[in-house]
Amino acid sequence: MAPTPTKKELLLKAAKELFGEYGYAETTFKKISERAGVALGLLTHHFGNKEKLFLTAGLDVLHELIRTIQTTVQDTPNGLEAVRAFCTSYFDFARDPGKDFMVLIRCSPFSDLKTISDKDLMVSSFSELYDILIACLARGIKDGSIRRLDARKTAVVIFCNLVGGIRHGFLTPYGDDSMFDDIVAFLVDGLKPAPGV
Template identity: 25%
Template sequence: MTDTARSRAILTTASRLFAEKGYGNATTSEIARAAGVAEGTLYHHFGSKDGIFLTLFDETIDGFLAGIEELLGRRTTGRETLAALARFLFDYVSRHQERYLILLRDFPVHLTVQQFAKGSPQREKLDRVTELFSRVLARGKADGTLELPFPVRETAEMLRGTFYGTTRLKMLGLIQAPFPRLGRMAESYWLKALASRRAPKTPRRTP
């Protein structure tokens, strides 16, 4: 469809410009020009500059959440799921760097803390990340493959912080190690910190 083609062109262009210059420094007229559409067309399709941003946000995080859910669907042990999670996370971000950069760099800054309300769909998606991390840990706790000296939820929050912070510093150029290495390190250290040293309660594969 022409419609989709134009929307897509706007999203692609905006994604690039946001990544290059930051959300605040990319102007709507610039995006329109680069996308080959009139400025009004931006507003016809997305309602506002924020609307473009939030569409990119949604698309990016949706794929991200789906990936984690897919891992959980495999029904491997908690330990194995955690290992797979570490590999997936850094791999996913590595493969979608541009989109992820925008999300990581620009999101919470321009939407003020207050505006970023608890009930918004975006906020719910962000909360869902911690929820999925929790499910991985809970599975390991249940099947005895993981050992947590702290509550599941709070450990999940810290785990997420590790991933988030490492990725963000990497994107900001403050970390030199390449993404694949970061993934392997995360897998190794997370397991050292969390894997049970005793034999699991249940057989290797959960039913």
């Protein structure tokens, strides 16, 4: 049996849900405390202000995503399969309602954070995802499962497709249930060495 969540954990969970549902501007401390069933004053006690709570919520989701992807790519047979696992894991995590990924979609951590130190912390954390993907690409180049390319630039292109796919899938009426698998297949096919090379 799971331990009973603390009031701080209840507040953080409610904040992640509400930031994901309503965005940064429309999420209030009052809504968060009501959703959590916890006194309003505890929000300030635990998190200080709305921006610090937003940063904490975003980082909590992001760090769980990083751990999930690290575990997923760990036992892949080669770099190409590591990239496939990375992309599939990213989409699976994002589509799992229990993971609160929408907090990263509905609220841009780069535009809603006001202080430089908070933005730097978020950028540093997002960079961990890029580093994992770059390592998967470099591994594939080395083992021959991925054609020769610039791993850093390719990681940026892959992320553009992942983020765009999620935004398109969640925020527009287009696409179907196979769209995310199609994106992964398209990305992986583009990385393979040319036949006979």
